[in-house]
Amino acid sequence: xxxxxxxxxxxxxxxxxxxxxxxxxxxxxxxxxxxxxxxxxxxxxxxxxxxxxxxxxxxxxxxxxxxxxxxxxxxxxxxxxxxxxxxxxxxxxxxxxxxxxxxxxxxxxxxxxxxxxxxxxxxxxxxxxxxxxxxxxxxxxxxxxxxxxxxxxxxxxxxxxxxxxxxxxxxxxxxxxxxxxxxxxxxxxxxxxxxxxxxxxxxxxxxxxxxxxxxxxxxxxxxxxxxxxxxxxxxxxxxxxxxxxxxxxxxxxxxxxxxxxxxxxxxxxxxxxxxxxxxxxxxxxxxxxxxxxxxxxxxxxxxxxxxxxxxxxxxxxxxxxxxxxxxxxxxxxxxxxxxxxxxxxxxxxx
Amino acid sequence: xxxxxxxxxxxxxxxxxxxxxxxxxxxxxxxxxxxxxxxxxxxxxxxxxxxxxxxxxxxxxxxxxxxxxxxxxxxxxxxxxxxxxxxxxxxxxxxxxxxxxxxxxxxxxxxxxxxxxxxxxxxxxxxxxxxxxxxxxxxxxxxxxxxxxxxxxxxxxxxxxxxxxxxxxxxxxxxxxxxxxxxxxxxxxxxxxxxxxxxxxxxxxxxxxxxxxxxxxxxxxxxxxxxxxxxxxxxxxxxxxxxxxxxxxxxxxxxxxxxxxxxxxxxxxxxxxxxxxxxxxxxxxxxxxxxxxxxxxxxxxxxxxxxxxxxxxxxxxxxxxxxxxxxxxxxxxxxxxxxxxxxxxxxxxx
Numbered sequence: 001x002x003x004x005x006x007x008x009x010x011x012x013x014x015x016x017x018x019x020x021x022x023x024x025x026x027x028x029x030x031x032x033x034x035x036x037x038x039x040x041x042x043x044x045x046x047x048x049x050x051x052x053x054x055x056x057x058x059x060x061x062x063x064x065x066x067x068x069x070x071x072x073x074x075x076x077x078x079x080x081x082x083x084x085x086x087x088x089x090x091x092x093x094x095x096x097x098x099x100x101x102x103x104x105x106x107x108x109x110x111x112x113x114x115x116x117x118x119x120x121x122x123x124x125x126x127x128x129x130x131x132x133x134x135x136x137x138x139x140x141x142x143x144x145x146x147x148x149x150x151x152x153x154x155x156x157x158x159x160x161x162x163x164x165x166x167x168x169x170x171x172x173x174x175x176x177x178x179x180x181x182x183x184x185x186x187x188x189x190x191x192x193x194x195x196x197x198x199x200x201x202x203x204x205x206x207x208x209x210x211x212x213x214x215x216x217x218x219x220x221x222x223x224x225x226x227x228x229x230x231x232x233x234x235x236x237x238x239x240x241x242x243x244x245x246x247x248x249x250x251x252x253x254x255x256x257x258x259x260x261x262x263x264x265x266x267x268x269x270x271x272x273x274x275x276x277x278x279x280x281x282x283x284x285x286x287x288x289x290x291x292x293x294x295x296x297x298x299x300x301x302x303x304x305x306x307x308x309x310x311x312x313x314x315x316x317x318x319x320x321x322x323x324x325x326x327x328x329x330x331x332x333x334x335x336x337x338x339x340x341x342x343x344x345x346x347x348x349x350x
Numbered sequence: 351x352x353x354x355x356x357x358x359x360x361x362x363x364x365x366x367x368x369x370x371x372x373x374x375x376x377x378x379x380x381x382x383x384x385x386x387x388x389x390x391x392x393x394x395x396x397x398x399x400x401x402x403x404x405x406x407x408x409x410x411x412x413x414x415x416x417x418x419x420x421x422x423x424x425x426x427x428x429x430x431x432x433x434x435x436x437x438x439x440x441x442x443x444x445x446x447x448x449x450x451x452x453x454x455x456x457x458x459x460x461x462x463x464x465x466x467x468x469x470x471x472x473x474x475x476x477x478x479x480x481x482x483x484x485x486x487x488x489x490x491x492x493x494x495x496x497x498x499x500x501x502x503x504x505x506x507x508x509x510x511x512x513x514x515x516x517x518x519x520x521x522x523x524x525x526x527x528x529x530x531x532x533x534x535x536x537x538x539x540x541x542x543x544x545x546x547x548x549x550x551x552x553x554x555x556x557x558x559x560x561x562x563x564x565x566x567x568x569x570x571x572x573x574x575x576x577x578x579x580x581x582x583x584x585x586x587x588x589x590x591x592x593x594x595x596x597x598x599x600x601x602x603x604x605x606x607x608x609x610x611x612x613x614x615x616x617x618x619x620x621x622x623x624x625x626x627x628x629x630x631x632x633x634x635x636x637x638x639x640x641x642x643x644x645x646x647x648x649x650x651x652x653x654x655x656x657x658x659x660x661x662x663x664x665x666x667x668x669x670x671x672x673x674x675x676x677x678x679x680x681x682x683x684x685x686x687x688x689x690x691x692x693x694x695x696x697x698x699x700x
Contacts, residue, residue: 154504154607156506156592156605158508158555158594158596173530176526176530177530180523180526180527180530191639195639196639197638197639199643199645200645203597203598203599203644203645204598204643204644204645205508205596205598205603205643205644206643207603207605207641207643207656207657207671208639208641212636212637212639215659215662216617216636216657216658216659216660217659217662225662238663238664239663240607240661240662240663240667240669242506242605242657242669242671244508244603244605246508246555246596246597247553247596247597247598248553248554248555248597249553253555253557253594255506255557255592255594255605257504257590257607267566286562286566287562288547289541289545289546289547289558289562291557291558293549293554293555293556293557294553294554294555295549295550295553295554306557307557307566307592308566309565309566309567310566311590312565312567312575312590313588313589313590314588317590319590319592321557321592
């Protein structure tokens with residue numbers, strides 16, 4: 001594919017929580033679009049979406065949908081990606097996939113542009129967008145890894161329900177209203193749509209995101225552990241994760257403990273690196289009660305970091321609080337960033 | 351004081367969130383009460399409380415209130431304890447104090463009965479009840495410390511608003527209703543009543559509980575760190591904490607990473623110790639999606655543990671999820687347990 005001035009773009013899962021944010025960003029960033037195709041499951045096909053004052057009818061995603069498409073942005077669930085991503089590639093499109101379908105494939109770059117954008121050069125048609133909770137963590141930790149070396153990460157997450165889609169947001173709202181009216185809460189979706197049991201999320205905390213693996217960890221926890229090592233090119237980095245779903249709509253927060261390699265790092269050193277880092281906003285002033293929260297991060301593209309503290313016992317240990325909008329940097333914005341990088345660096349062609 | 355069959359008991363802060371739970375427990379456990387005096391601030395004095403079908407008028411707490419009292423249970427805030435606890439002791443009462451006023455005093459036992467009840471023997475009139483988030487953690491970890499040795503704790507908390515009192519619960523309910531109706535949320539109390547700025551807690555997470563200390567940690571975090579070492583008699587134990595307030599009413603949850611001393615401990619070994627431990631309920635079966643949550647722990651006196659996993663890199667490392675009702679084991683129930691132990695072991699007298 002030679003360098004073009006505008007591209008034929010397909011958004012698969014255009015009616016979903018992430019798909020909607022992708023459409024907003026493509027408009028906001030004035031992405032160079034020639035023709036935009038909106039695709040979805042059969043169920044959502046036929047609905048209309050407004051894009052730059054033009055009405056676009058959402059079509060059912062089938063292999064032929066990708067004829068003539070240059071860039072296909074997938075966020076319609078792992079099974080759709082497994083079925084259609086290769087079909088898109090076969091027809092000449094470059095796929096940026098938001099699901100976990102291909103992330104750990106050795107031939108698929110897993111990219112957070114601020115961390116490893118040069119991995120994009122090696123794509124073979126499919127590029128994977130990492131898990132939402134992974135993206136914000138590696139974006140905040142990469143500058144510290146570069147400056148001080150990084151030995152270890154132990155993270156406990158505080159994750160919003162929108163990570164489980166629009167239906168989960170409705171469930172939280174409905175359960176909250178029921179609870180506040182003294183009515184029984186109905187749980188039909190969370191913690192995991194396809195799992196056997198469902199529990200209320202309103203005024204509660206569920207220590208299960210995605211299904212359990214044989215080793216007792218959830219898939220979400222294993223995604224954070226494995227994706228972090230792959231994105232950071234650090235197979236020996238020690239990573240541990242506990243992932244928890246909480247009753248807020250947007251933004252994931254993370255309590256992160258790290259151990260750096262240097263022994264003489266101060267909180268001020270960490271601040272300095274974060275202040276200079278691309279895509280990171282430092283919000284850390286205890287005297288002013290300044291720290292990021294899910295509500296203040298909502299709608300913003302940056303990753304916010306606060307509560308930076310040196311461990312009281314381990315001089316290589318630090319604690320951080322990392323917050324970002326899970327639908328933006330955690331999903332749609334990282335996807336659009338990847339597409340922008342492919343174009344800017346002339347990396348679309350294989 | 352010689353052994354009696356029934357005691358004159360004063361409850362200071364009787365109208366508060368913890369005071370109310372203490373009254374419920376004194377009834378439920380048929381605590382041997384001769385005369386019950388309910389005390390409060392001037393503002394709440396005059397209100398009536400039902401105790402075993404008898405109406406008791408709440409009186410303003412003054413030094414003379416403690417004449418003839420054997421056991422005084424304080425939960426009216428640190429300033430009240432600092433003003434009146436010694437007055438109660440002077441008049442012959444043993445004080446069990448729920449505030450942070452005396453916890454780190456060397457002469458004051460800080461007690462979780464399942465962990466260090468024999469410390470009660472050394473009291474000099476005042477006994478401190480630990481911080482809510484500390485109690486449930488040490489209760490769950492002490493059996494593991496005894497069996498396998500304990501080197502290190504890194505905890506991230508998920509704390510309910512009731513830890514900040516009834517007013518904070520009202521604030522969460524009101525903000526939630528406002529948000530769901532599309533109205534602006536009013537924040538007048540959380541994260542810390544006496545601090546300068548207030549932020550919405552509904553559909554949010556606030557990484558500040560209690561005021562910030564000079565070292566960048568909050569007082570809640572320092573309480574967890576210092577109290578844990580004191581209760582466990584482990585000055586060299588490495589403890590780190592990050593404390594976060596969340597939008598649920600009751601029960602604190604904790605994501606806890608520990609390192610034990612033994613190298614060959616398995617998840618099954620941990621399960622076995624927890625199953626045999628007093629006051630602990632193991633709820634850990636990933637196949638059945640069984641794990642504790644704030645809602646399922648609410649109203650129960652036990653400490654619930656689930657999500658026990660061996661760290662994937664460190665063979666001495668384990669991850670646990672610990673949940674308990676912050677008003678019961680975290681406050682009122684631990685207080686009443688201490689009073690029971692004092693009586694049963696004839697440790698009231700100094």
